[in-house]
Amino acid sequence: METVPGIDDIRAAHDRIRDRIHRTPVITCGTIDGLCGYRIFLKCENLQGVGAFKLRGATNAILSLSDEQAVSGVCTHSSGNHAQALARAARDRGIPAWIVMPTNSPRVKRLAVEGYGATIISCEPTLAARESTAAAVMEEHGATFVHPYNDPAVIAGQGTTAVELHEQVDDLDAVIAPIGGGGLMSGTCIAMRSLSPSTRLIGVEPLGADDAARSLSQGVLVPQESPNTICDGLRTSLGDLTWSILRDHLEAIITVEDQSVIEAMRLLWERAKIVVEPSGATPLAAVMSPDCPLPKGSRIGLVLTGGNVDLDQLPWS
């Protein structure tokens, strides 16, 4: 297993990527505070470049490559925000990127990746096909594989979100972030444990992809099979590295139903005036849930992870 990154790695990542990412704003909304009974601070990674926090980790991974590694490019398999993030970060360093995408990926996502100048390699929509196709690309081009979450450099990059949140908001009682593969929450745990040890660390998952919650309750890594949720960014399983970090640091995971995610998403659009994708709205659904263990009045940072939504297919229309 790879090494767990520390706060120094996250700080180094921040210095490395600072000029290539947005320091995203933290937004507050009196109406939302009134509805949930907390003081909520929305860390807007939906306003990050490529519309998701994924740009942080991908940029750190690519800027951490030696010149010799970099010249041969990078590859990954993903149909989601990591694909766009890696393509964009590769373009910014001026190196090639090969993105393995299943043939059933939405056209809009393929266009976005191509728009950043990456080469798409199509494959059958199975994990085996994705992995073997990526292996072939690495073999042929000598490209470095950048995993979407189970990678210390990626985790350190995602942890910079929490460093900024800590700088932007004093005295957070808790931070809540979504868990898909666990890269963001892992980086958040490492950063906050060092910067603000008393801040409580809580994850959120959709009920239809609650592998981290089940892993935590069983004490062993349980992979996600047949995820069933509108939260397309949260359908993946934890990796061994992210699991080891979450297991050691996370206090709890709140699970939320898709309907409450859609309501939280609409609330963010209507009242906070920001475009947030379903995965990104899960932390608000968590604090609206009766299962939220935090006392009313708590100061809570919510990481809104992304804003990549098809405006012609909104879940309430």
Place this chain on the structure above:
Amino acid sequence: METVPGIDDIRAAHDRIRDRIHRTPVITCGTIDGLCGYRIFLKCENLQGVGAFKLRGATNAILSLSDEQAVSGVCTHSSGNHAQALARAARDRGIPAWIVMPTNSPRVKRLAVEGYGATIISCEPTLAARESTAAAVMEEHGATFVHPYNDPAVIAGQGTTAVELHEQVDDLDAVIAPIGGGGLMSGTCIAMRSLSPSTRLIGVEPLGADDAARSLSQGVLVPQESPNTICDGLRTSLGDLTWSILRDHLEAIITVEDQSVIEAMRLLWERAKIVVEPSGATPLAAVMSPDCPLPKGSRIGLVLTGGNVDLDQLPWS
């Protein structure tokens, strides 16, 4: 005519309202820059309290009242963002507000005003009925009338948007803001002329409500009759005070068609990930227009004025 406010009035307004408004973020978006050929800075007043810059002027007007005036409350006639802003600002000072709204106002707008604790007085949907009803409220309660734009305290409050933008972004070549009644653009002109005299000042209007453009070209105040535009915040005519300020300071007004406003609005939602109403998207439509007189590469601040949109009635669905 009322006195034209100066930069000192705007600075005093900012000190007065600072703790009751959001210092809204400035967002940049590489995709939008690439599409229009400028370096664009989006001043996000859609993220302001009540979802619009109107909270600034209304709050300054209400905090400028003496205690004796304040106790008798305020009133206005409006079915738009000013109504919500005045209701909210009155609630924050703990004084009554009477909002005269035509009987055909959308239910969602009435609910928002009531949500802030104001009293709605319904009237026939004519200007005469609105004015006589407001006069009766003032007579009965001794309430102070707060005009949505033709008021020095309101203009000074709106000017605080430009003060922040100037603090947030260096070396702006131009600022572009929408013109409805002209309060925001008037405050912007006064602030920028003092803080950054070389920054060019450009307004934008929808073609179907271009009274300020026609006034500027004819050199006299031309009222808007029968406006026809999707930009519901920009259908009003200039007032004598705002006209006198715009006439003296404004370099040009770009007029834009509704279709280009809808495209700009969608671009902001899709790429900048923020919810902006049609009126608020007009500055982006202006810089996408072939009529924009600014040289490519210019650093341009765009004031995105509001984000109050019915999510069930989006113009592209």
